[in-house]
Amino acid sequence: MARTLLHLVRHGEQDPAAPEDGGLSPLGYEQADRLGRRLAGVNFSQIHHSPLARAVQTSDVLTRHLPQVPRHPCDFVADRTPVPSAARRDDYPDRWLSWLDAVPGEERDEDAAALQRAVQHFGVTGEVDRCELLVTHNFVIGWFVRHVLQAPVWRWIGLDSANCGLTIVKWESDQSPEVVAFNDTGHR
Template sequence: MARTLLYLARHGEQDQTASDADGGLSPLGREQADRLGRRLAAVTFSQVHHSPLARAVQTTDVLARHLLRVARHPCGLVADRTPVPSAARRDQYPERWLSWLDGVPAQERDEDAAALRGAVEHFGVTGEVDRCELLVTHNFVIGWFVSQVLQTPVWRWIGLNSVNCGLTIVKWESGQSPEVVAFNDTGHL
């Protein structure tokens, strides 16, 4: 029976003083990433996939000091995205969230979660052998994965908030329903 474990980690705290909207990590963010790296050092990952945004890249760079010889690469599947309903699916979301969703910037909008659904389909599968991978990503991406594993209503990713460098683990096992092993674990912080 093959098993897939995905460790989903939110990037470290972003530097809010940076002039660039895609600023890197703050000093606290680097410390958070180092603590997460020490926590994950004993896990045998086959690879690390990270968002291409600076805060995720820099988090991964810090983690790499603890995850020796683990291949890592930028991955568009775990880029910062916000699922927003298309006009035809607005009725699937509570009214109270619609004005907030309407204000999501164009570069972050993922209509009907098409890209995020693709990410879950890509990563959330089992193969012939066990697999353990780390995804360094963003809050809403993690919330989407968890809501899909739990088979919640389409909008329920809202409010599943992960702290910076919080750790979520989801599992797929042949012949069984997927499960959330841990959500937003912060014991290392």
């Protein structure tokens, strides 16, 4: 039975003095280093990271502990906010609609189309076991967890991941996917 393990990591703390796509704060570097030491023994096949600076820098630090693992920027794990289309607004509680309406255009992922493609891309099994590391953002992780739990479409809201929190989801042939760990910060 083939198995896919995805280790989803939120980037380290962003430098609050940096511009919007700023890099890590000193604490963010420390968080990433501690996580890297924790993950050093895991046999990852690849590291996929968001193209934003905070995720790239987190990946840089993790790679020091995982030098044999190839890595690359990956649009599937870019920062996105799922927002309902006009036809799907009833899928979300009214209390969230004004907040979702205010999401900037460049972050909007209408009806989570891009995030659904990300789950379809990564959440599959093949002929052999696969273990991959995804350095990404809070809402992306929330979407993966919501999907695995088969929760209502809006339940990614409130699934908050700490900076460098570790979430592990698993797919096995002929079984439903499962959440192995959510927002594990034992390395911090």
